[in-house]
Structures are given as C-alpha cells and as structure tokens.
Amino acid sequence: MKFFIDTANLDEIREANELGILDGVTTNPSLMAKDNVTGEENIKQRYLDICEIVDGDVSAEVIATDLEGIIREGEALANLHPGIVVKVPMIKDGIKAIKYFTDNRIRTNCTLVFSPGQAILAAKAGATYVSPFLGRLDDISHDGLALIEELRTIYDNYHFETQILAASIRHPMHIVECAKIGADVATCPLKPIMQLLNHPLTDKGLAQFLEDYRKGSNP
Ligand code: E4P
Numbered sequence: 152m153k154f155f156i157d158t159a160n161l162d163e164i165r166e167a168n169e170l171g172i173l174d175g176v177t178t179n180p181s182l183m184a185k186d187n188v189t190g191e192e193n194i195k196q197r198y199l200d201i202c203e204i205v206d207g208d209v210s211a212e213v214i215a216t217d218l219e220g221i222i223r224e225g226e227a228l229a230n231l232h233p234g235i236v237v238k239v240p241m242i243k244d245g246i247k248a249i250k251y252f253t254d255n256r257i258r259t260n261c262t263l264v265f266s267p268g269q270a271i272l273a274a275k276a277g278a279t280y281v282s283p284f285l286g287r288l289d290d291i292s293h294d295g296l297a298l299i300e301e302l303r304t305i306y307d308n309y310h311f312e313t314q315i316l317a318a319s320i321r322h323p324m325h326i327v328e329c330a331k332i333g334a335d336v337a338t339c340p341l342k343p344i345m346q347l348l349n350h351p352l353t354d355k356g357l358a359q360f361l362e363d364y365r366k367g368s369n370p
Contacts, residue, residue, distance in 0.1 A: 155338035175207035202232040212238035221248040253277030274311040286319035
C-alpha cells in the first residue's frame with residue numbers, strides 16, 4: 152500500500168518524507184486555506200514547492216465546477232510539474248472532464264466519493280485514483296471501511312486500473328484496516344502516520360535492552 156500525506160504544510164511533508172516511506176501528497180482547497188495559502192499564484196507555487204520535496208504523485212484540486220473551467224484549470228495544473236495529478240470532484244462535469252483528461256494522458260484523482268456507484272463512474276471515465284472519504288462517512292454513522300471493501304470487490308471484478316486512494320483517514324487503525332482490505336493508497340495526516348510507530352512493549356523492551364547494555368558495560 153502506498154502512503155500519501157494529506158496536507159499542504161511543507162514542514163509536515165518534509166517530516167513524513169524524511170521517514171523514507173512517503174509515496175505522494177494529497178491537498179484540497181481547505182488544506183491550502185488551513186496553511187494560509189491563498190490566491191492562484193501562491194497555490195501554484197505551493198504545489199511546486201511540494202513537488203520539489205516529494206518524489207511522487209501530488210494531487211492538485213481544481214476549483215471550477217463546469218466542464219470548460221475544470222479542463223482549463225486541470226491542464227494548467229498538469230503543466231506545472233510531471234508529478235501533478237489533477238483532482239476533480241465527483242460531479243457530472245467532473246466525470247466528463249476525467250474522461251477528457253484520460254484521453255489526453257493527464258492523470259486524475261476523483262475526489263469526494265462516498266458511494267460504490269460514484270466509484271464505478273470514476274473508474275469507467277479512467278480516473279487514475281478514486282478517493283473514497285471514509286472518515287467523513289464514519290462521522291455520519293456510516294461504515295467508511297465497508298465502502299473501501301465494496302470498491303475493492305468491484306474494481307477487482309472488472310480489473311479496473313483505477314487505484315483506490317483511501318482518504319479522510321482519522322486514526323492509525325483506519326490505515327491498518329485499509330491495508331487489510333487492499334486499498335492501493337492511504338492518504339493520511341501526519342499524526343496517524345506517526346502513531347503507527349507506537350507500541351508500549353517496544354518502548355519497554357528498548358528501555359530494558361539499553362539498561363542491560365549499560366549494566367554489562369559497567370558491571
Ligand atoms: C482527500 O484527498 C482529502 O483531502 C482528505 O482526505 C479529506 O479529509 P477530511 O475528511 O479529514 O477533511
């Protein structure tokens with residue numbers, strides 16, 4: 152399973168990248184605003200800065216919601232850097248735009264996916280990635296992980312090449328469950344990625360090893 156970090160914050164991206172396990176980055180307009188990156192030029196510059204740090208796919212989201220606007224913005228984003236994947240919302244003109252981008256060899260991430268039917272349309276249009284938002288489903292008492300399982304079954308049934316990019320991840324067990332189901336990618340904030348490191352028996356065992364080493368060195 153590939154690991155993407157879900158943030159526009161350069162320090163967080165650098166920290167995850169330094170672990171050596173980062174395969175890409177996802178952003179969205181809310182994450183840009185959270186990091187105080189506003190205005191078209193600043194946002195484009197932030198994408199370039201991210202692409203300089205990470206050797207992998209960087210999802211850059213369009214703001215337009217009409218076909219012509221999505222295509223115009225998407226082409227401009229794709230021209231910024233070869234690592235850019237154009238993130239397109241799951242709406243009617245979004246699906247048309249994904250088909251256009253597919254036909255023109257521009258990679259896409261279909262975002263805001265909450266149902267298997269939406270994911271089928273994204274795959275049929277040739278999306279490179281589909282982003283089911285599992286945490287937001289959990290937030291409204293639906294089973295987000297069940298959606299990831301359904302998508303895995305459907306995509307395997309028809310050998311769709313669209314990669315399942317599990318998004319809206321809230322905690323480390325979401326990551327582990329996505330790996331068990333067979334999601335192709337998990338995109339997560341820095342915190343749950345770092346939380347994967349933790350186990351009390353690791354801390355206890357390491358403290359014991361170091362103590363025993365010191366005793367052995369100073370008998
Ligand atoms: C995915 O690409 C989205 O940016 C993200 O995972 C949404 O997560 P949230 O529900 O925590 O905002």
